[in-house]
Amino acid sequence: MRAFTCCRALLIGLGLLLLGWGPQLAWSRSDVAAPAQLRWLQRDIATLRAPLAGATPQERVDRALERIRALPVAAMDDPLQALPFVLGSQTGVQFLLGDHLLFSLLREDLDPELRDPDLQAQADLVRTRLELARRAWHEQRDLQVWWLALAKLLGGTALAWLLVRGVSGGSRRLGLWLEYRRRHRASETGRIDWRELLDRLASRLTGLVHVLLLLLIGVVWVEWVLAAFPLTQPVAERWHQWLVEQLTWVLHGIGQGLPGLLTVLxxxxxxxxxxxxxxxxxxxxxxxxxxxxxxxxxxxxxxxxxxxxxxxxxxxxxxxxxxxxxxxxxxxxxxxxxxxMVTLGATGIVTQAMSGLLLIYARALRRGDFVSVGQVEGVVTEVGPLATKVLNLRNEEITVPNAVLIASPIHNFSKLADTQGTLVSTQVTIGYDAPWRQVHELLTEAARATPQFRAEPAPRVFQRALSDFYVEYELIVSMDRPIERVAALSTLHANIQDAFNRAGVQIMSPHYLGDPPQPVVVPPERWHPVGSGPA
Structure with a gap:
C-alpha cells in the first residue's frame, strides 16, 4: 500500500513536468513573493511562502481551498496522509485526504527566521491542524452540537445580564451612600475635611470600578459565545490570546514602571x-x-x-x-x-507677577493701608501676585493691575501711622486785611475741635504763598485712622467755617478792580485780637 502511494506521488510529479511546468519549478529565495495564509473554517493551517509550478503563494492557497470545497462529504472520513516528495531541487510534503490531493508544503515554505527549520516537524503540526479542522467540520454538521452551543449562548447571556444588573445596582447604591456620607460630613464640619475628600475619591473610584467590571463581563461573554460554536472557536482562541497579550503587556509595563514610580514618590x-x-x-x-x-x-x-x-x-x-x-x-x-504655549501667553502674566513682587519687596503698601493711586483712593484689601484690590469710600472694590501701580505714584497714608500718625492737610486763602496770627489761631482751634485728629503732634499752620490777592494758609494735622480721612476733613472744614464766622474774618478772597482810598493793612493794635477764636 505504501509503495502504491509513493508511485502515485511520483506519477503526479511526472504529470506536472509533462504539462510544461517543469522549467518553472526552479525557485530561489531571491524571488519576491508575499506569503499567504491557508485558513480553513477560521483555522490557520499553514503559511505558504514559495511559488510552485509558476503559482504564487496566494494562488496555491486559492487552489487548495478550491480542492477542499470540492471534496465529497464521504471523503471527510478518509485517512489524512502526509507524504514526502522530491521534485527536482525541491523537497516537500503532500497532504492527501484519501485519494484527494489537498496541497503541498515545500521546505522553502518554512519560516526563514528559524535557525534550524525541520520540515517533518512542521508537517506534523500542519497535519494536526488539519485534523482539528476536519473535526470542526463534522461538529458543524452535528445537530446536537448546535443545540449545546445554543444552550451555552442562552445560559451565558442570562448570567451576564444578571451580573450586569447586580454590579450596576451595587455600584449605584454604594455611590449614593458615599455621596450621602460626604455631604453629611461637609454639613457637620462646615470646612474641608480629609475624610470628605476620601469619600469623594472613593465615589469616583466606584464609578471607575463599575465601568471596568462591565467591560470585563462583556469581554468574557463575547469569548464564551464565540467558543460555543465550532466555526467561531478559533476566533475565540485568538480573542483570548490577544487579551492575554494585552494584559501581559500592561502588567509588564506596570512592573517596569514601578521602580520609577517609587523613585518619584x-x-x-x-x-x-x-x-x-x-x-x-x-x-x-x-x-x-x-x-x-x-x-x-x-x-x-x-x-x-x-x-x-x-x-x-x-x-x-x-x-x-x-x-x-x-x-x-x-x-x-x-x-x-x-x-x-506658556512662552507665548505668559508675557503679560509674568510682567504683572514681577510688578507684584516689586511692590511687596519695596514695601510700598500692604493689606489695610489707606492709599491713593491716581484716581483710586481707599483701603488695600488684597495684594495679589497679579493685581491689588482697593476698597474705596463708596464701598466699591477696585482691582488695579500691579503694573499700573508700579507706573503710578503711590500715596500711602498709613505707612507712618504707628509713629506720628497719618498727616492730613487742607488749604484756605484769606485776604491781606486779616491778621495772620488770628488766622493761625482760628485754624488751630478748628483742628483741635475735630475729634478725629490727634493732639500730638500739635496742628501746624504754614503760609504757603503771598499771592496777588490773598495769603495761602495750609493746616497740617495728624490722625490715627486714615480710613476716616474724608469724614475728618469734612468735619474740619465745617469747624473752620464756624470759627471764622464767629470771629468775623472773611474767608472769601477778594479780587480788586481798583485800589481803595486807604491802604489795606493790619495796624499793630489789631495784630493780637482778643477773643477771636471759636467758642
Missing part, C-alpha cells in the same frame, strides 16, 4: 518635607521669633510662596526623568507644546 516626599521645613522657618520669621536683616514680616508671605515654588519645581525636575514614558516622543512633544 520618594522624591515627592522629600520635597514635601523640605517645603514644610521652609514653611516652619517663615512662620517663625512672621511671628517675630526669628529676625533677619534682609527679611521683613510683611514680605515673608511672598518669600514663602517663592521658595515653595522653587522647591517644588526642583523636586519635579528631579522626578521627571523617572516618570514612565518620560523619554517617549509623545511625552517630549507634549512638553515642547506646553512650553511654547
Amino acid at each position: 520618594i522624591v515627592m516626599l522629600v520635597t514635601r518635607a523640605v517645603a514644610d521645613l521652609f514653611s516652619y522657618f517663615f512662620d517663625a520669621v512672621q511671628a517675630g521669633r526669628v529676625q533677619l536683616p534682609f527679611l521683613h514680616p510683611e514680605t515673608t508671605s511672598a518669600t514663602r510662596r517663592i521658595v515653595a515654588a522653587l522647591v517644588w519645581v526642583l523636586g519635579i525636575g528631579i522626578a521627571y526623568p523617572y516618570l514612565p514614558g518620560a523619554g517617549t516622543q509623545a511625552f517630549q512633544g507634549l512638553s515642547v507644546m506646553v512650553g511654547l
